[in-house]
Every structure is written in C-alpha cells, then in structure tokens.
Amino acid sequence: MNGTPTLVVIGAGPRGTGLIERIAANVPDMYEGCPLDIHVVDPYPPGGGRIWRHDQSPLLWMNSMAQDVTMFTDDTVQQEGPVRPGPALHAWAADIRDGRLALPDGTGVEAGLLAEIKALDGSDFPSRRLQSVYLRWVYEQAVAALPKGITVHWHRRTAVRVAGPREGRQSVWLEGDDRPLLADLVVLAVGHLDAEPEPEHVELAGFAARHGLVHLPPDFTADTDLTRLPAGEPVIVRGFGLAFVDLMVLLTEGRGGRYENGEYVPSGREPVLHIGSRRGVPYHSKIGYAWQGERPPLPRFLGPDLTEALLKTDEPVDFRRDVWPHVDKELGHAHYHRLFTAHPERTTAGWPDFEARYTAADPAGPELRALVAAAVPDPADRLDLEALDHPLEGVRYPSYDALQQGLRDYITADVERRHDPDHSPDLAVFLGLLSAYGQLIRLGDIGGWWHGFFSHLASGPPGPRLHQLLALSRAGVVRFLGAGTIVEADERHGVFRAGSATVPGQRIEARALVEARLPDPSLERTRSPLLRRLYEDGVAATGTGLLRVDADDGRILGRDGRPHPRRFALGPFTTARAGGAFTRPRTGGPAFRQNDATARTALAFLRNLARSGVPRCA
Numbered sequence: 001m002n003g004t005p006t007l008v009v010i011g012a013g014p015r016g017t018g019l020i021e022r023i024a025a026n027v028p029d030m031y032e033g034c035p036l037d038i039h040v041v042d043p044y045p046p047g048g049g050r051i052w053r054h055d056q057s058p059l060l061w062m063n064s065m066a067q068d069v070t071m072f073t074d075d076t077v078q079q080e081g082p083v084r085p086g087p088a089l090h091a092w093a094a095d096i097r098d099g100r101l102a103l104p105d106g107t108g109v110e111a112g113l114l115a116e117i118k119a120l121d122g123s124d125f126p127s128r129r130l131q132s133v134y135l136r137w138v139y140e141q142a143v144a145a146l147p148k149g150i151t152v153h154w155h156r157r158t159a160v161r162v163a164g165p166r167e168g169r170q171s172v173w174l175e176g177d178d179r180p181l182l183a184d185l186v187v188l189a190v191g192h193l194d195a196e197p198e199p200e201h202v203e204l205a206g207f208a209a210r211h212g213l214v215h216l217p218p219d220f221t222a223d224t225d226l227t228r229l230p231a232g233e234p235v236i237v238r239g240f241g242l243a244f245v246d247l248m249v250l251l252t253e254g255r256g257g258r259y260e261n262g263e264y265v266p267s268g269r270e271p272v273l274h275i276g277s278r279r280g281v282p283y284h285s286k287i288g289y290a291w292q293g294e295r296p297p298l299p300r301f302l303g304p305d306l307t308e309a310l311l312k313t314d315e316p317v318d319f320r321r322d323v324w325p326h327v328d329k330e331l332g333h334a335h336y337h338r339l340f341t342a343h344p345e346r347t348t349a350g351w352p353d354f355e356a357r358y359t360a361a362d363p364a365g366p367e368l369r370a371l372v373a374a375a376v377p378d379p380a381d382r383l384d385l386e387a388l389d390h391p392l393e394g395v396r397y398p399s400y401d402a403l404q405q406g407l408r409d410y411i412t413a414d415v416e417r418r419h420d421p422d423h424s425p426d427l428a429v430f431l432g433l434l435s436a437y438g439q440l441i442r443l444g445d446i447g448g449w450w451h452g453f454f455s456h457l458a459s460g461p462p463g464p465r466l467h468q469l470l471a472l473s474r475a476g477v478v479r480f481l482g483a484g485t486i487v488e489a490d491e492r493h494g495v496f497r498a499g500s501a502t503v504p505g506q507r508i509e510a511r512a513l514v515e516a517r518l519p520d521p522s523l524e525r526t527r528s529p530l531l532r533r534l535y536e537d538g539v540a541a542t543g544t545g546l547l548r549v550d551a552d553d554g555r556i557l558g559r560d561g562r563p564h565p566r567r568f569a570l571g572p573f574t575t576a577r578a579g580g581a582f583t584r585p586r587t588g589g590p591a592f593r594q595n596d597a598t599a600r601t602a603l604a605f606l607r608n609l610a611r612s613g614v615p616r617c618a
Contacts, residue, residue, distance in 0.1 A: 004035045004036065004037050005034070005035070005036050005037070005184050005606040005609045005610050006036070006037045006038075006039065006169075006181075006182060006183050006184050006185075007036065007037070007038045007039070007183060007184065007185050007186075007187070007602060007606065008038075008039045008041060008159075008170070008172045008181055008183040008185070008186045008187070009038065009039070009040050009041070009187045009189060010041045010042070010159045010162075010172070010186065010187065010188050010189065010190055010530065011041070011042055011049060011188065011189035011190040011191055011571070012040050012041070012042035012044065012045070012046035012047065012049050012139070012154065012189075013042070013044075013047075013048060013049020013050065013051060013052060013135075013189065013191045014048075014049065014052065014071070014135060014191075014581060014582065015189040015191065015570045015571045015591070015595070016040060016042070016046070016049070016187075016189040017046065017047055017071065017135060017138055017139045017142065018071060018591065018592070018595045019187060019189060019570065019595050019598060019599055020038070020040070020139065020142040020143065020152070021071065021072070021084070021138065021141075021142040021145075021595070022073075022081060022592075022595045022596045022598075022599035022600075023038070023142075023146070023599045023602070023603065024084075024142045024143075024145040024146050025073075025081050025082050025083075025084045025145075025596075025599075026081045026082070026596070026599050026600055026603055027146065027147060027150065027603065028147075029081075029082070030600065030603045030604065030607060031150075031603045031606070031607050031610075032147070033149070034149065034606075034607060034610040034611075035149040035150065035610065036149070036150045036151075036606060036610070037150075037151055037153065038146075038150065038151065038152045038153070039152075039153050039155060039172075039181050039183070040152060040153065040154045040155065041154075041155045041157060041158075041159045041172070041174060041181075042154070042155075042156070043156055043157060043158050045132075045136065046136065046139045046154055047104075047132065047134075047135035047136035047137070047138060047139040047140075048131070048132035048135045048136060049191060050191065050220075051191060051192060051220065051581075052128055052131055052132050052135055053132055054129050054132040054133070056128060056129065056222045057222065057249075057250060057254060058112065058113070058127050058129055059127075059249050059250065059253050059254055060127065060128045060129075060222060060246055060249060060250075061125045061126065061127055061128065061462065061465070062125055062126050062127070062128055062130075062131050063125070063242060063286070063459065063461065063462065063581075064125070064286075064580075064582060064584075065090075065122060065123050065124065065125060065286070065462075066088070066089040066090035066093065066120055066121070066122050066123075066124050066125075066126050067088060067089070067090045067122030067123065067290075067585075068088075068582075068584045068585070069088060069089040069131070069134075069582045069583075069584075070086070070087075070088040070089065070582070070583060070584070070585045071086065071134075071135070071138045071582070071583075072084060072085055072086030072087070072088075072138075073085075073589065073592045073596070074585060074586055076586045076587065076588045076589070077588060077589045077592045077593055077596070078588065078593055079592065079593050079596035079597070080596065080597070080600055081596040081599065081600055084145075086138070086141070087101075088585050089120075089126065089131065089134050090120055090121065090122035090124075092134055092137065093117045093118075093120040093126075093130075093134075094120075096117055096118070097117065097118045097120075101137070103133065103137070104133065104136040104137040104139075104140045105140065109133060113127070113129055113130060113133070116130050117130060117133070123288075125462045125464070155174060155181070157174035157175055157176060157177065158174065158175040158530075159172055159173070159174055159175075159530050160173050160174065160175050160529040160530055160533075161173040161180075161529065161530060161533050162186050162188075162530065162533075162534060162567065163180075163537075164566070166564060166565060166566065167565070169182050169183060169184055170182070170183045170184070170185075170186050170566055170567070171183075172186060183566075184566065184605070184606060184609055185566050185567075185568070185602050185605060185606060186566065186567050186568070187554075187567075187568040187569070187570065187598065187602065188530070188531075188556075188567070188568065188569040188570070188571075189569075189570045189571055190528065190530070190531070190571065190573065191571055191572065191573075192220070192518060192519075192521065192572055192573070193519065193521050193522075193526045193527070193528055193531065193573050194219075194519060194526070194527040194528065195218070195519035195520060195521075195522055195525045195526055195527060196525040196526075196527060197217050198217075198520075198525070201215070201217045201218070201515065203489070204487075204489060204513065205217065207489040207491070208513070210494075211491075211494035211495075212494075212511075213494070213495070213496065213511045213512065213513070214228045214229065214511065214512035214513070215512075215513050215515075216228070216229075216512075216513070216514045216515060217515050217519075218243075218515045218517050218518060218519045218520075219515075219518075219519065220243075220518065221243050221246035221247050221250065221516070222246065222250075224247075226247070226250055226251060226254075228512070229251065229271045229512055229514070230271065230512075231255075231268065231269040231270060231271060232268075232270075232271065232272070233271050233272065233510070233511060233512065234271070234272045234274055234508065234509070234510040234511075234512075235271045235272065235273050235274065235510055235512040235513070235514060236274050236276075236481075236487060236496050236498045236508070236510045236512065236513045236514070237273050237274065237275045237276070237513075237514045237516050238276060238277065238485060238487055238498075238513065238514070238515055238516065238517075239277055239514075239515060239516035239517040240275055240276070240277035240279065240280070240281065240282050240283070240516070241277075241282075241283055241455065241456075241516070241517060242283070242455075242459070242461060243516045243517045243518060244275060244282070244516040245282075245461045245465050245469075247273075247514065247516050248273065248465075248468070248469065248472065248478065249465075249468075251270055251271060251273065252264070252266075252270055252468075252472060252477060255267050255269040255270055256269055257269075257270060257477075259468060259471060262467065262471060263471050263474065263475070264468070264471040264472050264474070264475040264477065266475060266477060270477050271512070272476065272477060272478075272479060273472075273477065273478045273479065274479045274480075274481055274498060274508050274510065275478060275479070275480060275481060275516075276480070276481030276482060276483075276485030276498060276500050277483070277485055278483065278484060278485070279389070279390060279391070279392065279456065279483055280392045280407075280480070280481065280482040280483030280484070280485065280500060280502055281391055281392060281407065281410060281411070281483070282411065282460065282461065282466065282469065283455060283456050283457075283459060283460030283461060284388070284414055284418060284456060284457055284460045285414050285415045285418040285419070285460050285461065285462070285463045285466050286418065286460055286461065286462050286463060287418050287419070287426060287427050287430060288418060288419035288463050289419060289420075289421045289424075289427070291424075291427055291431075292342075292421070292424075293341070293342055294341055294342075295428075295431065296333065296334040296337040296338060296428045296431060296432065297337070298330070298334060298431060298432060298435040299330065299435050299436075299439055300330055300333050300334075301326050301329040301330045301333060302326045302327055302329075302330040302435070302436050302439050302440075303439060304439065304442075306326060306439075307439050307440070307442045307443060308442075310322060310323070310443060311442065311443065317443055317446065319446045319447050319449070319450060323440065323443070323446065323450075325363045325364060326363075327436050327440075327450075328363045328364075328385060329363040330432055330435070330436055331383065331385065331429050331432045331433065331436070332358070332363070332368075332383050333355075333358065333432075334425075334428040334429055334431060334432035334435075335383040335425040335426075335428055335429050335432070336354065336355075336358065336372075336376070336383070336425070337351070337355070337428065338424055338425040338427070338428035339376065339381055339425045340354060340355075342424055342425075343381075343422070343424075343425075346376070346377070346378060346381050347375055347376055347381075348374065348375050348376075348377060349374075349375040354371070354375050357371050358371060381425070383425070383429065388456075388457060389453055389456060389457075390483070391410060392482060392483035392502055393483070395483075395502060396501075396502060396503070396504060397482070397502055397503050398503075399503065399506065400479065400480075400481070400503055400506060400508065403480055403481075403482055403502060403503055404473060404479065404480055407473070407480040407482075408470055408473055408474070411466055411469065411470055412470065414466070415463050415466050415467065418463065419463055429457070430457070430458050431587070433454055433457060433458045433579075434458070434579060434584070434587050434588070435588070436454075437454055437578070437579035437590070438579070438588055438590040441551065441576050441577070441578065441590050441594075442551045444542065444546075444548065444551065444575035444576070445542035445543070445544055445546045445548075445575045447544065448520075448544060451577075454579060458579070458580075459579075459580060479508075481498055481499070481500045481502075481503075481508070482500030482501065482502025482503050483500055483501055483502050484500050484501030484502070485498060485499070485500045486498065486499055486500070487513060488507075490509070493509075495509040495510065495511060496509065496510050496511070496512070496513045497509045498510070520544070520545065521545060521546060521572055521573040521577075522544070522545025522546075523535040523539070523541040523545050523546075523547055523573075524541065524545050525545065526545075526573075531547070531573070534547075534556075538558050538559050539556055539557070539558060539559070539564075540556075540557045540558055540559045540561070542575060546573065546574060546575045546577070547569055547573055547574045547575065548574075548575050549568070549569050549574045549575055549576050550563045551575070551576055552597060553568070553597045553598055553600075553601040554568045554569055554570050554574070554576060554594055554597065554598040554601075555567065555568050555601070556568060556569050565605070566605075568598050568601075568602065570591075570594055570595065570598060576594055578590050578591040578594070
C-alpha cells in the first residue's frame, strides 16, 4: 500500500458524527500509532447535517425532551467497543450555562439561542437549532479525541458517485470537482433521501398545472416553499404525522399568529388546513412524565434467540404471521408487568400467577382475552393495540362540524392520559416498543406497516404541540377530515376534493393539496445521484426500496448477496434503520451498536492496510 490509509464518510449529520465518535473511542485499542485520513463529505456543516442544521426556523422543535437525547454510549449498549460517557442534551446545556463547557467554534450562536441554552430544562422540547449546536459540539469533541496522525478533512460538497473494484481503492466523486477522493473504505451516512414523485403525485402535479392549482409533494417541510399557499384559502393536507406538525407551525406562528392564554390569535395570513389521513388522528402524544420504579424485563418474548431463529428459516419471514404475535405478547407483558407491580389495586390477581398463565397463552386466542378480562376489571387498564392503532375504526359522524368536537375530545383525552403517571403502563409499552424495534433491526426490511405503527405509538408530538393543535381547531384554522381520507382530482371543476370514511358522503374542496410526509426511502426513486448510480451498479434493494446491508457491520450487500468489503451504509435508507433520529439514555441504542460495529470493522480493515505500508503499525 502506498500512502496513508483513507476513510471517506459521506454525510456529516448525526449518523456520520456518531461514527466518528465510535472511531475515536476504538482507536486506542485497535489503531494506536497508525496514520489515517478521514474525509467527511457533506454540503451542510458537520454535526447537524441537513436536517439538524442551524439555518432553519427557530419555531421548529425537536420531537424529544432534552433529557431523552444523547449522542453518547452507556453500559446498556451491546457493543464490543468501549463506553465513552458524555452529556445528554440537557446536561450539556447545564454545563454550558455553568461554564464547565464551551460552545463549539464558529457556530455563531445568537442571543436568542444562547438564552434558550441557558434556560433549558430536561423536560423541555428544544428547538432544532439548539440541537444543531449540541451536535456540532459532539462532532468537535470526537475529532479532538482522535490521536496525532489521524486527521479529519471536511469537504463542503455533495458526493455524486462511488466507483472502484471490490479489492481495490474506491473513487468518490464530488459535485464540482474534477478529480475524485481516493478511499480505502467508504461509509454512506446520508440520512433521509429526497425522491422523485410517485406516479400518483405525478398525476396530481399535472392536474394542478392544468388548472392553476397548488400541489406540494412529500418533502422536508422546512425546505418546502409554503409561500404558494395563500392566506384564507382552504388547503387539503394529507398526512397527520410529524411533517404535519411542522407545516402547522410554519403556516400559523410562522405567519405571525400567536397563542394567548391557551387560545390562538390569528394574523389573518393563515390558510385553512383541512387535515386527514388513514387513521384520521395525530400520532399519540409524547409521554410527559419520567419512569419510576422497577422496569419491565425486556426482552421477554422477542429477543435475539427468536430473531436468529427467524433468520435461519428457509422461507421468507412474514411479519404478520411470524413476528407480530411475538411483538403483541412482548408489549402486553410490559404493560401488565407495570400495571400489576405499580398499580396492584387495579387488578384482581397476583403477578406471578398472572404472568405464568399469560406466558402459556396464545396471544391471539380467547384464553388470553379471558385472563385479562378477569384480572383487569377496568377496560381502560387493558392493552388494546388495535384500538390504539385505529381509534376511529367504525366511528361515524353526520357532518364535518360534528367531527371537529369529537376529534378535539379524543386529542384532549390522549394528551391527559399520556401525561398522567397513573397510566404508567403506557410508558412500559413505549419501552417495549423500543426493545422490539432494536431486535427487529436484524430482520431487515419487514415492511412499512411496523414502522408506521411504531411511529404512531412511540414518536408522536410533544403535548404542547397538541394543545396548539386544539387551539387552532377552536379558531377554525385547522379542520379535521377523519380516517380513510381520500383525495380526488375533479377535472370538470378544476379543484381537489377530499372526503373520509368518518363522514360518509360529504366532501370539501380546495385549490391546494399538501402531502405532509417525508418521501419514502427508495433507491429506485431517489434523487441522490450517488445512491441511484450504486443501485444501477448492482447494490441490493428490498421490495420497498431500502438499501440492503449486513446486519452485523453495515457492509453494503450486492444483488448476489455478498457484502462489499470496502463499502458500508448507516441510516434510515438501509435495512438496519433505527427507530428514531436519536437515542434515549440507558435504552440500549441500536444505532450506537451499529455505529460501533461499523467503526470496529473499518478500523480492523484499515489497520491491516496500514501494517503493510507503515512500519510503526506492524
């Protein structure tokens, strides 16, 4: 080998930053004394990358409390590398406030953001701009921890192609550069992907162009041109997840509206948002209290032995048949463990007897339902995953006006319950969901339903955002459409029409339609020239378009099933995507485990190269 070993990391957001942190943690044991050049490629500043960049509206929040966000491993993470403790977001802010830590260089923290850092409490939902400062600090700390001889170079460019033989150096081409970076290893950590429109959206865009309407396809809300939505006009919004929350904020407070004493005071520049989706309701509120007492034993019915057994079967894994019964039983066990141990006065049996009978019961059989009904008298204390997933199933209203109060009552009840520790089994289910997601990563792409179900129960908006939604509904700025929302393009009248199963036979019309969701991560439709060319060159993709990677170390798989020895990928566009953008402290952190495994595999490979060309590495 001639020259210094070289690693190129494409993507400088949280996953790229997390990988650098794990490299720094593992170098003393695996790479001490050896030189290495690390090239980080991203058009956005390292740490936050595109999604968590500083340059976005201060009105946009994180979806997690500050105490629930960390970039550092702990002893709950199942990894081979060492734990390097570091502060969670709220502790970091306290250290900044008290002068124990300094802000990262060159972030240009303005007075308003500095005031937010100094006032931040663990139960606050920070702005995304504040998170960008934390991420930049983490990146700088990781780079500073690298020993002499390992250098990091940031290229403010977009990577457009990776080429090279399996057994040789890779060429990484950057937009606007005539010569490529030469790399011994390449790690793709590009985060969420832009995508070409789906066929339905192509048709809707054409319809909108013919009639002078507005159609906004799936996109990152912070990057969408919302000036096209006129004040006072009805807008149909399809999608009730977190992208809608951002849309709601930017079209209300972002246009000068404000909240006073729990009510919304319009600016007069807002459109009227008619919001619907398949479920017809927002994601369940974030839980607003901390865990106290004994944690549920996790994993219990969905652990590594089960996932390994499923991976060894000759037939393809069917999620509903092979996996869901175990998820159902795992979540139920977590729920009832908490109910029986923390609220025994609301049960009629002892936990050991109930657990033994629960363990033996078929999760889909009548004996389990009978067991729960006898031991848990109040239906509100029983876990009904179907009702949680589809709360409007079979519900009908005579008019959209009648639906509005019904949805406000539902949202109010949800927020109250999710902030009431008397319903702490809900938090146990949340912990069960995190455990299940971590186990199911090994199975790869198990379809979009599971991710949607997980997000609906575990990744909902902060309670204060739902209080804002209620105020907007009372002010008439937001109107609910209901479940099973359908959208039609009326060529005769040149308008969009929307209706739902919840209000049969009625429609509303509008001259604007917004698809409030992120683009699906699909290699077939991605706008990333880098991933598109890799797909054309033969990397493997699942039926839903995710990039196939080795579950153990993140190496990219070819269509022949072989892992590429010099290419890795981490993030939501892969079959090893984690359950959320960030990890709660002391929850195991599957993303941390993946970062560590990739870092260790990469360092072992690079050390072997270095030994052949650098005498002091031998």
